[in-house]
Amino acid sequence: MxxxxxxxxxxxxxxxxxxxxxxxxxxxxxNVMAAAWVMPLDFTPPKFAAVVAADTFTRELLVAAGECVxxxxxxxxxxxxxxxxSCSGRDGDKFARFGLRAEAGSVVQAPMLAGCAAWLECRRxxxxxxxxxxxxxxxxxxxxxxxxxLWRDGEWRFIDGGPRTIHHSKGGVFFATGERFVARx
Amino acid sequence: MxxxxxxxxxxxxxxxxxxxxxxxxxxxxxNVMAAAWVMPLDFTPPKFAAVVAADTFTRELLVAAGECVxxxxxxxxxxxxxxxxSCSGRDGDKFARFGLRAEAGSVVQAPMLAGCAAWLECRRxxxxxxxxxxxxxxxxxxxxxxxxxLWRDGEWRFIDGGPRTIHHSKGGVFFATGERFVARx
Numbered sequence: 078m079x080x081x082x083x084x085x086x087x088x089x090x091x092x093x094x095x096x097x098x099x100x101x102x103x104x105x106x107x108n109v110m111a112a113a114w115v116m117p118l119d120f121t122p123p124k125f126a127a128v129v130a131a132d133t134f135t136r137e138l139l140v141a142a143g144e145c146v147x148x149x150x151x152x153x154x155x156x157x158x159x160x161x162x163s164c165s166g167r168d169g170d171k172f173a174r175f176g177l178r179a180e181a182g183s184v185v186q187a188p189m190l191a192g193c194a195a196w197l198e199c200r201r202x203x204x205x206x207x208x209x210x211x212x213x214x215x216x217x218x219x220x221x222x223x224x225x226x227l228w229r230d231g232e233w234r235f236i237d238g239g240p241r242t243i244h245h246s247k248g249g250v251f252f253a254t255g256e257r258f259v260a261r262x
Numbered sequence: 263m264x265x266x267x268x269x270x271x272x273x274x275x276x277x278x279x280x281x282x283x284x285x286x287x288x289x290x291x292x293n294v295m296a297a298a299w300v301m302p303l304d305f306t307p308p309k310f311a312a313v314v315a316a317d318t319f320t321r322e323l324l325v326a327a328g329e330c331v332x333x334x335x336x337x338x339x340x341x342x343x344x345x346x347x348s349c350s351g352r353d354g355d356k357f358a359r360f361g362l363r364a365e366a367g368s369v370v371q372a373p374m375l376a377g378c379a380a381w382l383e384c385r386r387x388x389x390x391x392x393x394x395x396x397x398x399x400x401x402x403x404x405x406x407x408x409x410x411x412l413w414r415d416g417e418w419r420f421i422d423g424g425p426r427t428i429h430h431s432k433g434g435v436f437f438a439t440g441e442r443f444v445a446r447x
Contacts, residue, residue: 092298093429093437094279113277116301118313118396126311126398128303152443159445207392211303213311215396232432244278244429244439247417252278254429255440258337260344 079189079196082221086231087123090149090195090221091115093233093254095242098148098161099129100179100188101138107188109171109179110135111162113245115147123218125199130212134166139201140208144185145216149195151227151240152253159249184220194233194242196222233257264374264381265410272308272406274417275334275380276300278439280427283333283346284314285364285373286323292373294356294364295320296347298430300332308403310384315397319351324386325393329370330401334380336412336425337438344434369405379418379427381407418442 082090091097094116100109114128125147129136139145150158161171172179172188179188182198189196199216207213227235227242235241235254243251267275276282279301285294299313310332314321324330335343346356357364357373364373367383374381384401392398412420412427418439420426426438 089432093431094281094298094301096279113279114301114303116279116299116311116313118299118398126301126396128301155443155445211400213303232435233437241440243443246278246442247274249445250417251443251445252418253440253443255426255438257431258340258428258436258438260340260434260436 078225079222080225082223082228084123084218084221085121087197087218087221088117088120089232090197090223091117091125094244095149095254096158096245096251098150098158098190099127099135099145100148100190101135101142101145102187103138103142106138107170107172108135108138108166109161109188109190111158118215125197125216125218127214127216128212129214139214142186143201144187145199145201146182146185146187146189147197147199148190148193149242151192151194152243153240154192155243155251158243182220194224194227194240263410264407267406267408267413269308269403269406270306271416272382272403273302273305275382275406275408276302276310278418279429280334280439281343281430281436283335283343283375284312284320284330285333285375286320286327286330287372288323288327291323292355292357293320293323293351294346294373294375296343303400310382310401310403312399312401313397314399324399327371328386329372330384331367331370331372331374332382332384333375333378334427336377336379337428338425339377340428340436343428367405379409379412379425
């Protein structure tokens with residue numbers, strides 16, 4: 078079940094480098110795309126850096142609305158994640174095409190896609206120079222959520238045989254987040 | 263064995279979001295630190311974004327030398343990775359303290375630490391504003407290497423029971439890179 082995550086722990090949702098989905102909506106149009114190049118940038122307030130390519134429909138909506146939702150999809154959504162990264166929302170609404178369930182965020186209007194491991198509602202901190210030169214967006218997380226079957230006591234605690242977050246290797250190839258280790262130095 | 267990786271594939275070494283080690287050397291001093299917030303930024307030439315905190319000795323050396331090496335450490339180096347992220351090279355040479363084997367890069371002078379899964383020799387593309395405001399460094403990879411027991415045919419192919427790259431969850435807790443999936447959309 079989707080449960081709130083304190084903003085002080087929001088960076089931990091993506092600390093391990095999973096592939097993300099980015100959604101945005103503006104003017105009655107909405108979209109969601111895959112983005113592997115997303116990482117935390119700061120703790121408090123929680124900020125994230127995300128590469129969103131120049132020609133994408135999601136970027137157009139993200140800039141127009143000034144907000145988005147970052148998602149961490151699961152192993153059960155591997156095919157969907159690849160599909161969402163392989164077509165354009167300009168060719169038709171992806172939510173309808175793929176039969177996706179979604180609801181608006183609690184703070185932002187961007188859609189939160191059902192079935193993910195984590196959701197980070199974000200506001201764009203405008204960096205026009207960075208965006209133009211590097212396709213790099215700086216996002217402040219204003220509300221965070223995780224599936225409480227996968228996230229406990231402020232960290233990811235995946236269950237053997239259950240869904241996990243995923244990491245993009247190369248076109249269409251992903252890794253599940255694997256075994257948990259506690260470092261002994 | 264350490265084998266060269268074509269620069270066109272360099273982004274794939276860190277595409278899956280592993281924790282990294284960053285090394286640098288200048289003026290006869292050297293250091294290596296852990297950095298979880300590192301991701302690809304561009305394909306050709308391959309560029310990476312790395313958060314390197316303001317007060318770190320590695321940052322001082324990286325800025326002075328204008329180069330560094332990004333490493334992807336393995337599950338066998340989990341304890342070492344955490345230890346390297348938990349002390350400062352200002353208190354004494356970490357290579358001596360931890361008995362680390364290293365050699366200079368092929369293009370850059372920064373040390374390449376033995377036993378890792380990947381090595382990315384990088385030049386700093388100076389972004390003084392980004393560095394000052396966000397601790398964010400833009401690095402161009404000028405030579406890349408991977409352990410050919412883990413990297414085959416241009417992608418990570420980890421072996422069951424063998425070493426894998428690692429992902430930082432929270433202080434001292436890591437995940438191994440897990441099962442490989444090919445997406446069916």
